[in-house]
Amino acid sequence: MVDETQTRAGSAPAERSSRPDSARPENGRGDSARPCSGPETPRGREEAPRARDEHRGREDGRRREGASAHHHSSHLSHNRPGEGGRSRFHDQSYAALDLGTNNCRLLIARPTAxxxxxxxxxxxxxxxxxxxxxxGRLGEAAMTRAVDALAVCAAKINARRIAGGRLIATEACRSAANGAEFIDRVARETGLELEIVDRETEARLAAAGCTPLVDPHSDGAVLFDIGGGSxxxxxxxxxxxxxxxPPAAIIRAWVSVPLGxxxxxxxxxxxxxxxxxxEAMVQEFRPHLDAFVAAVGPxxxxxxxxxxxxxTVTTIAGVHLDLPRYDRSQVDGTWLVAEQVxxxxxxxxAMPFAERxxxxxxxxxxxxxxxxxxAILEAVRRAFPCDRLRVADxxxxxxxxxxxxxxxxxxxDNPGA
Known part of the structure; x- marks a missing residue:
């Protein structure tokens, strides 16, 4: 296997992040203690597909890897915010879609204060x-499953007034020989124009989404995002x-490993x-972190x-808490010590497969x-033997x-959004 691990060091602020801990979502239930983003839609609760969605920012020839959010994002074109003060965001929503190696996920949200x-x-x-x-290629059955899920996402997006959006695809589409062909198929069959982002963008977005959970009294955090393919x-x-x-992220160094x-x-x-x-899984992953540890320094x-x-980490938290069913409100933001992990x-x-x-x-x-x-988590823990782990959903x-x-x-512009 070709080692495509990418490592970078630097101190430039990422300038983008998610909400601080105090910024809770308004979910209509008065659940003020709930962490910032809303719950996943339960499996099976899906809307009938609709096959079109409008976008802008599609590049000629469609790049297989995106660059920054401003230059290569798939923004939705309709109902961009205009003039009009506080009311301009009253019924405007933003859409974020992440098509990964394992999951297809969508969030639609409205700004708050x-x-x-x-x-x-x-x-x-x-x-x-x-x-x-x-x-080295995406399989037909896998692509069909993804297109079916993306059609549901298209229906949800089309059902709302979208001020802007970004629809990204990550490692599977990055590395597949037919990744760009699949992106074209998605556009034809669902109307969604996905952007294949590069690994640096993926690392930055993960940092932006999780920064509010960094303990401000620490020297920082080692964030890890274990995906399906990277x-x-x-x-x-x-x-x-x-x-x-929300607070902004400062990225000192990052590494992307082509293993998930x-x-x-x-x-x-x-x-x-x-x-x-x-242990064989741990040992396969562990050497990919060596350059990153060296870049971090003492x-x-x-x-x-x-x-x-x-x-992975949300599962560990749920099992640790012995939840009768997964509950994001109890998992997101949970602290675990090394022994609990x-x-x-x-x-x-030790569990048989059926028990898992x-x-x-x-x-x-x-x-x-x-x-x-x-096993990937264990490799990270060996490279950075911190006693505390915070879980982010x-x-x-x-x-x-x-x-x-x-x-x-x-x-x-709109502090009362």
Whole structure:
């Protein structure tokens, strides 16, 4: 396998982030303690597909990798905010879609005084990257599953007045030989114009979405986003903004590793995983972090904490809490110490596949992937043996939403949004 790991070091602010901890969503239930983004739409609660959506910003020839949010984003074209003061955002929404190797996720939100309120959400496991590691191409069945999910997203987007949006695709489409062809198919069949973003953009958006959960009393956080086909690790600080909106991220260094839960599970197996299999997964991932650790330089892990955003860490939190069903309001923002993480991982490793599949915080669709994610997490923990881990049920989509809203000046120009 060609090592496509990318590592960068620097201190430039990312200038984009998600809401601070105090900026809770308004979900109509008076749940003021709920963290910032709204819940995922439960599986099965889907709207009938509609096949068109309007966009702008599509480049001639469509790049296989995007650049910045301003130059290569797939913004939705209708109902951009205009003049008119506070009322201009009253019924305007923003859309953020993330098509990954494993999941298709959508958030639609409206600005609030210091953040945003989620008004609709959708999530479906599509396994777009299934078999990609062996063939180098997206499979027909996988593409059909993804297109079906994206048609639901198109219906949800078309049902609202969208001020702006960004629709991104990540590692599966980046690495597949037919990734660009698939993007064309999506445009034809759903009307959605997806943008294949590069790894630096993916790392930045993850940082933007998770910055509010960085402990302001620490020296920073090591953020990791374990995806289906790639994993981003970011050394992250946070600074308060002057526009009344969410804090901004400062990225000191980042690395993108072309390994995620789907690729690792397909290579090593995910149904019956022995301790030796698990250690082999850890050892495959661990060397990819060496350059990143060197770029970070000397550091005191006692003054840092880990910050994880992925199905892996939210699953670990849900299992640790013994939730009868997954509950985002209890998981997002949860703190775990190293020993609690170790106990849960050992518990998952000892579970037969059927028991993992029956666990309400895992389910049959992720039962063969969760241990691959735990192995990637273990590799990160060995590279950065911090005692504290904060769990984030938020990420790329929240980062997209804040970038769009900040670019439109919703907090600067409209403090009462």
């Amino acid at each position: 210091s953040g945003f309120r989620v008004v609709d959400a959708f999530s479906r496991i599509v396994r777009l990257g299934e078999g990609l590691i062996g063939t 994993t981003e690790v970011v050394w992250l600080d946070r600074v308060e903004t002057c526009d009344g909106g 839960v789907v690729t690792v599970a397909e290579r090593h197996g995910g149904v019956k995983v022995t301790p030796d299999d698990f 550091h005191n892990c006692g003054r840092l904490h880990l910050l994880g955003t992925s199905g 170790r106990v849960v991982v050992d518990r998952l490793l 599949a029956a666990n309400p915080c895992i389910g049959i669709e992720r039962a063969d992937l969760v241990l691959a994610g735990c 938020r990420g790329l989509r929240e980062g997209i939403l804040v970038e769009l809203m900040r670019a439109d000046g919703v907090w600067r």
